[in-house]
Amino acid sequence: MDDRIARDEAAVLARTVLSTSHEATCARLDGAEHGCAGTVGLLAAGGEPFLVPSDPEDFFATGTALSVRIAIPEVGVLHATGTTAPVRLAADDPGVVRTIQDHRGCLLGPVDPALLRVVPLRLSGLAIAVPGAGTAQTLTPGELAAASPDWLLARGRRLTEHLEQNHADDLARLAAAHGVPSATAVTLGRLTTRAARLVCLGAEGVTTVDMVFDPPVRNPAELWRRLATAQAAS
Incomplete structure (x- = not known):
């Protein structure tokens, strides 16, 4: 497959993953141990991920560089790096509210955007590995922004x-x-x-x-x- 086509398809896949809800594993990028490392919820909208820890006040401090992994069965594995932004309410971002509304069946229990606190992750790097495709595709922020999610x-x-x-x-x-x-x-x-x-x-x-x-x-x-x-x- 032509490299440009492969990169475009990888960008669409990554953009699709970053428009829905998932679980993600996260850890400090520098490898230092932290009590919050492990699995957290993730809501995404418009290509921007929002981490959903059980206790945002006891989560990684603002500005912490993280490594985040999202595995979607039969779709692929998304590896992202970025820094944590200040905690905010999900209701403050219309895209996150739409994601919650569209994926209520995937969420554990009722979710009130006016009460749910999330931690935005400012992306600095992104790579996606597709089953059977061999080497993971590394994407630039521009490639991600230019892609549209695949609704199907x-x-x-x-x-x-x-x-x-x-x-x-x-x-x-x-x-x-x-x-x-x-x-x-x-x-x-x-x-x-x-x-x-x-x-x-x-x-x-x-x-x-x-x-x-x-x-x-x-x-x-x-x-x-x-x-x-x-x-x-x-």
């Missing part, structure tokens, strides 16, 4: 779980239409606005079918039609 990648796991649980027969017919008529169980291993991967289990083992969407999928209403008519990846 952000919601893909929720959609694929729905299809697996409620449309197993439809997935089997989809596999048959793409040359795997013997599949007895089918899932979507990866789903973005530009590509999808069918993972088909049958008597002969596992068969994968990689598909490309050109042009990209624009909205959920056209997704199933595009899956049925997508071309195989070259």
Whole structure:
């Protein structure tokens, strides 16, 4: 794959991760031990991460350089470095409020933005490793800012779980239409606005079918039609 294309795709992936909610592990960048090191919540909006420690007042001091790792199953691992900014209320940032509203199903219990205190992380470095892609891609702040999140990648796991649980027969017919008529169980291993991967289990083992969407999928209403008519990846 051309390096420019790979970097652009990595930037879209990173921007997508930094538009949702996750858990992250963090530690001081200089390696010094600290009682707050470990797993914290993370809300992100507009490419900017906000750490959500259990006690912001006992968290890393403002201006501390941190290393932060976010692992998303089947998507990739994001490694970020940055410095902590002063604690603020989530309600002060409209983007964070939208992230909370859009991802309530991923959050543990009700979250009130007017009461939730977060710690912004001012990014200084970013790299993302994609499964099967080999070396991690290092991104500049400009590349991250220029990219747009992939709405389907952000919601893909929720959609694929729905299809697996409620449309197993439809997935089997989809596999048959793409040359795997013997599949007895089918899932979507990866789903973005530009590509999808069918993972088909049958008597002969596992068969994968990689598909490309050109042009990209624009909205959920056209997704199933595009899956049925997508071309195989070259």
